[in-house]
Amino acid sequence: MFKISIVLCLLSFVAIGCLCAEKTDNLPEKFVQEVQRSTHTNNWAVLVDASRFWFNYRHVANVLSIYRSVKRLGIPDSQIILMIADDMACNPRNPRPGQVYNNANQHINVYGDDVEVDYRGYEVTVENFVRLLTGRSQNSTARSKKLLTDAGSNVLIYLTGHGGDGFLKFQDSEEITSQELADAVEQMWEKKRYNELFLMVDTCQAASLYEKFTSPNVLAVASSLVGEDSLSHHVDPSIGVYMIDRYTYYALEFLEKVQPNSQKTMGEFLQVCPKRVCISTVGVRKDLYNRDPNKVPITDFFGSIRPTEISTGRVNITLAEEEDFINAAIEAEAAALKQNDFKIQFEPQFPSDLFK
Numbered sequence: 001m002f003k004i005s006i007v008l009c010l011l012s013f014v015a016i017g018c019l020c021a022e023k024t025d026n027l028p029e030k031f032v033q034e035v036q037r038s039t040h041t042n043n044w045a046v047l048v049d050a051s052r053f054w055f056n057y058r059h060v061a062n063v064l065s066i067y068r069s070v071k072r073l074g075i076p077d078s079q080i081i082l083m084i085a086d087d088m089a090c091n092p093r094n095p096r097p098g099q100v101y102n103n104a105n106q107h108i109n110v111y112g113d114d115v116e117v118d119y120r121g122y123e124v125t126v127e128n129f130v131r132l133l134t135g136r137s138q139n140s141t142a143r144s145k146k147l148l149t150d151a152g153s154n155v156l157i158y159l160t161g162h163g164g165d166g167f168l169k170f171q172d173s174e175e176i177t178s179q180e181l182a183d184a185v186e187q188m189w190e191k192k193r194y195n196e197l198f199l200m201v202d203t204c205q206a207a208s209l210y211e212k213f214t215s216p217n218v219l220a221v222a223s224s225l226v227g228e229d230s231l232s233h234h235v236d237p238s239i240g241v242y243m244i245d246r247y248t249y250y251a252l253e254f255l256e257k258v259q260p261n262s263q264k265t266m267g268e269f270l271q272v273c274p275k276r277v278c279i280s281t282v283g284v285r286k287d288l289y290n291r292d293p294n295k296v297p298i299t300d301f302f303g304s305i306r307p308t309e310i311s312t313g314r315v316n317i318t319l320a321e322e323e324d325f326i327n328a329a330i331e332a333e334a335a336a337l338k339q340n341d342f343k344i345q346f347e348p349q350f351p352s353d354l355f356k
Contacts, residue, residue: 040195041152043304045070045080046132050124050161050170052086057241058232060088061102062160062202062248064110069255070156074304081132081147083119085171095239102244102252104236118145126176134187151192156200156301160248163203165226182212189215198301202247204229207283219289221270223247224280231279247273247282260303267294
């Protein structure tokens with residue numbers, strides 16, 4: 001009798017499964033698309049400055065500027081891994097201790113008061129970077145230093161420093177090759193450590209770093225093609241060093257116009273630095289990416305994907321009836337839209353108008 005009951009239960013589960021399958025096939029196309037998109041559940045950023053020494057000040061400014069942008073757009077520090085090989089804010093040559101600027105007019109201190117550096121100084125090595133990506137961290141590694149991504153994570157990887165054909169220098173003492181980087185990304189895919197990955201590289205011959213990629217769902221952009229240098233933007237005579245690189249400068253100029261509810265796309269971002277201003281030729285790799293970048297919101301990588309709705313009116317939350325509460329909210333929203341005097345303002349991060 002017991003065996004018969006088990007068989008009946010199994011048959012019922014199969015029948016229910018078949019019914020569900022039939023109903024799924026009849027779902028509206030829009031609903032099916034929404035379900036497919038739901039695989040993206042969280043955003044992470046890995047931001048790396050791989051160079052040392054005072055004359056590479058601009059590389060620290062590069063990475064800190066991208067850090068401020070993704071943080072402003074909603075990615076929390078707990079989901080940002082920041083690696084800085086040389087702390088320019090504490091460099092003895094820095095006439096403004098504790099401060100780093102990305103422009104000669106010193107508009108804003110990109111080091112700020114709330115920068116969380118996860119890997120600093122000699123911790124920024126090829127080994128630690130590869131361990132971070134592949135999830136092979138040593139047992140003593142703090143949780144805050146781990147890339148705790150999953151199959152629903154969109155990952156932004158930003159690299160800046162000195163590079164060449166097929167490699168990126170780390171601290172002028174070692175290199176990561178394009179093959180090693182491709183292998184690390186392949187491990188990430190095999191271990192289901194990302195949903196989509198966006199690689200952004202600002203170095204000389206940067207396009208060589210994504211040439212070996214074969215993993216799916218990878219989009220990449222590079223500040224220069226193989227055989228080309230990636231150039232700096234402007235110098236600050238008061239400290240005698242360049243402040244920022246050209247590609248990152250124009251990328252930030254674009255990101256400054258992006259708000260958390262922006263409709264700007266990754267396709268637009270891939271065109272931020274034409275050759276007439278970048279001097280080098282920007283490289284793009286999108287053959288491994290299964291979506292049209294022109295239809296992908298830029299906040300899929302540079303921001304938070306938390307769905308939010310901004311209410312501009314006042315709502316009486318003391319109402320007892322749910323229907324009255326909803327009606328009051330709708331009326332308040334309509335009244336606020338008529339007034340049209342509500343504006344969301346974000347602190348400007350990048351004073352591009354000062355250099356025009």
